[in-house]
Amino acid sequence: MYTSPHAIFGYLFLTLTVRVLARRPGAQMTAFEFVLVFLIGGVIILSTVGDDPSMTNCFGAVLAIVLMHRLVTFFKVKSKRFSEIVDGRPVVLLKDGQWQSDLMAQLRLQDTDVMASARTKGIPKLKDIKYAILERNGAISILKDKK
Amino acid sequence: MAIKTQPVTDSVPKINDEVAVGEDLQFQRRWWAFERWIWMLFALLVLLDLLGAFGRGPLAKKHAEAADGSMKVDYERIERFSTPSILTVSFGKQAIRDGKIQLWVSESLVKKLGNQRIVPQPAASSIGNNGILYTFPASDVPATAEFALSPASPGSAELQMQVPGSSVITLKVFIVP
Structure with missing residues (x-):
């Protein structure tokens, strides 16, 4: 019952x-x-x-x-x-070479979490990332800087 | 049948006018404020739980005594549904008559509080008067009987106990789900 x-x-x-x-x-x-x-x-x-x-x-x-x-x-x-x-909604963690520090702190995320995602996309350096976005499903999307 | 279609529009907000992300920091900050309240609520609930506000802690335990000293009862005023607990009755000297103790309990002991067993087992039990009359052989004090409970449904319960001819004890118990 x-x-x-x-x-x-x-x-x-x-x-x-x-x-x-x-x-x-x-x-x-x-x-x-x-x-x-x-x-x-x-x-x-x-x-x-x-x-x-x-x-x-x-x-x-x-x-x-x-x-x-x-x-x-x-x-x-x-x-x-x-x-x-x-x-939830996606949150931009890194934009144009700038960490969105207060958002990262609120989400309890570290640069190593972003770098882990970057490595899976074959990006070896943080400087090569243009955007890092925390998606609704918890994954971190990485968009490469084309320069 | 044709599949229903609609044209693609730029409905997802962009950042730097180039990446469609759909970020909404206003919503995000409101959500984080809500999260802080929820964490405070969780912390309060854990504290209340540790104190026994939801049973099995210091706030839940209670002691009651008959006005004439015929018995004392230690019980939990906040019980948990379907969770075992012990109600202890300590009898006074005047409860022992002709080498036995009689104890009448209202039927909520079984119906609401789900009495599973009594230690020691009573020598006799009889039903009537909206309750059960137990008879225990007894020689001298200290004399205690323990009732193992396992409440059958959530809600409030009122339990009455009496050594016949002595004053009644009424216990109010709340059973949390």
């Missing part, structure tokens, strides 16, 4: 927690952040399923979560504002 409300509350609570935690868990997870995701997931499972591990109960929880996800996705497409709240 309590499984569906627990699953729905768990979904909403986790969405809020992960959203305010920072955008990093979306991509570029370090081992330290990996632990966080596993731990939070495990704890929420305990309160959702409780002492009833029956298939009926677990299927009920899965269906409630899937339904919530579908609803959130539906409203994200319908409302730009809702989409911003759930997924």
Whole structure:
């Protein structure tokens, strides 16, 4: 009886927690952040399923979560504002050779995080980056300076 | 059937008029202000949890005594749904009559607080008067009985306990989900 409300509350609570935690868990997870995701997931499972591990109960929880996800996705497409709240907006971290320091500090990101992304694009030096953008999914996009 | 199409417009705001990013620093700063409030709320919730405002801590524990000293009860006034806890009843000397102690408890002990077992097991129990009357063999004080609870549903519960012929203790318990 309590499984569906627990699953729905768990979904909403986790969405809020992960959203305010920072955008990093979306991509570029370090081992330290990996632990966080596993731990939070495990704890929420305990309160959702409780002492009833029956298939009926677990299927009920899965269906409630899937339904919530579908609803959130539906409203994200319908409302730009809702989409911003759930997924955020891109943030420019580096522009024309200038770090956007206060934004980086707020996002708890370091130059090494940007450089890690740059290396995957074959860019070996920070000076070769024209723009570094933190995307909504947590990835850092790098645009090369063409000069 | 033809696929519905619409022309591409420059709908995503650009930086330096060259890269379409869609950055909105005004929204971002508002969100960060909201985040700060949420973190303060989380910190407050953790503090309240440590203190026991949501059960299992110093604020949750309570002690009650019958006016005539027939019994004392140590219990948790904030319980958690489906989580085990112990309610301890310590009887006074006047509760022992003819080598036994009788204790009447209202039916919320079972229905709302989900009593699982009693230690020691009562020699007899009988139902009636919206509750249960337990009988324990007893010789002398200190004499205590422990009730293992596991609340069956969230909400508030009122539990009444009485040694027949003595004053009633009313315990108010709130069960958090």
